C-alpha cells in the first residue's frame with residue numbers, strides 16, 4: 001500500500017481534520033481515526049490495515065492511498081497527458097499587443113516604471129508585422145482548436161494616442177478570424193472608450209480598484225497627481241450598462257488591507273455586486289518583482305487578515321480570493337463538482353499559448369518580462385523567430401524542478417512564478433514557493449471551520 005505523495009492535512013479541532021488530495025482533487029472533513037490510519041500506513045505499511053478494509057477502500061476511491069507507488073505514478077502521468085492535450089488542443093492561443101508602455105496613472109507599486117516611454121509607440125507597419133506573426137502561429141496550430149483571442153495591453157492600452165491603433169487592431173483581427181479577448185485597463189479613460197469597445201465586440205475587461213476613494217487615489221494617482229477613482233467608477237458604470245463584463249482586481253498590501261470592508265460596502269452600495277456581469281477579487285501586490293525584498297511570508301500574513309475580516313464583515317464575501325495563489329486552483333477544487341486538472345505548470349507563460357508583441361518588435365510570454373529585451377523570447381521583426389529562452393520557458397513544469405517534483409502541493413502551485421525565480425536565483429528552473437503552503441493551510445482551516 002502507498003500513501004499518496006499529494007495529501008495535505010490540516011487539523012480543525014481536537015477530533016476533526018481536513019484532508020485534501022491534490023492529484024485526485026478530493027477534499028474531505030474526516031475524524032482523527034482516518035488521519036491516524038494514513039499516518040500508520042505511511043509508517044508501518046500494510047499491517048496497519050487489518051480490520052479496516054472498508055475504510056481503506058474508501059480512501060483508495062478518494063485517491064488518498066494507492067496499491068503501489070507505480071500506480072500513483074501512472075495516474076500522475078495520465079493526468080499530465082490530459083493537461084498537455086488540454087492546453088495544446090482546447091485552450092485558444094492568446095495574443096496581446098503592447099502599443100507602448102506609456103500610462104496615465106502612477107501607481108505606487110507599478111512594476112513597469114522602468115520601461116515606460118523607453119521606445120516610441122508601435123507603428124502601423126509594425127502592427128501589421130505583429131499580425132503576420134500571429135497568423136503564422138495560428139496556421140501552425142491544431143485546426144480544431146478554438147480561434148485565437150486578441151487583446152490590447154500596456155502600460156495602459158486605453159490611451160487617446162492608441163485609439164487609431166486599437167481600431168486597426170480589431171479590423172485586422174476580424175479579417176484573421178481572431179476573437180476579441182479580455183482587456184486589462186486602469187480604467188481612467190474607460191468611459192471614453194466604451195463605445196469603441198462595444199462596437200468591436202469586446203465582452204470583458206479587468207480594472208484595478210484598490211480601495212475606497214481616498215485609499216485608491218493615494219495608491220493609483222493620475223500622471224499629474226490627481227484623483228482617478230471617480231473616473232474609473234464612471235467607466236465601470238458605463239461598461240456594465242453597455243453589457244461589457246467587468247472584473248475589478250483589488251491589489252492588496254499592508255497599506256490598504258484595512259480598507260477592504262469599506263470597499264466591499266461601497267461596491268455593494270453601487271449595485272455592482274448584484275449584477276452577474278460584475279465580479280471583484282483580491283490579489284497580493286507582490287507583483288513578483290515588487291516582492292523581491294520582502295519575505296515570502298507576507299502573502300500568508302495578508303491572507304490571514306483577509307480571512308479574519310471575512311469572519312467579521314460579511315459584505316467582504318463579494319471580494320473573491322481567486323487572485324491568491326495557490327487558492328486560484330484550490331478554491332475551484334473545493335467548490336466545483338467537476339474534477340479540476342492538476343496544475344503541472346504555474347501560469348500561461350509555461351503553456352506556450354500566450355504571446356505579447358511589443359512596440360520594439362520583441363515577443364514575450366511572461367507579462368513581467370515585457371519591456372526587458374534580455375528577457376524576450378523572440379522577435380517579430382523582420383519576421384517571427386524565437387530564441388533559446390522560448391524553449392526554456394515553455395518546458396518549465398513541476399517535473400523539471402527537483403524541489404517541486406517531490407512537493408506535496410506542487411499540483412496546485414505549479415512550481416511558482418518563473419519570473420520571480422529568475423530574479424531571485426538567476427534561473428527559472430528554481431521553485432518560487434511564495435508562502436503557497438501556508439496560504440493553503442490557512443484557507444483550508446477557514447473554509448471548513450464550524
Ligand code: SF4
Pocket residue numbers: 398403404407408409410411413414415416431432433434436437
Ligand atoms: S514552488 Fe515550492 S510550493 Fe510550489 S511546487 Fe515548488 S516546492 Fe512546492
Ligand code: SF4
Pocket residue numbers: 288346347348349365366367368369416417418419420
Ligand atoms: S512567470 Fe510569474 S510574472 Fe510571469 S506570467 Fe507567470 S506568474 Fe506572471
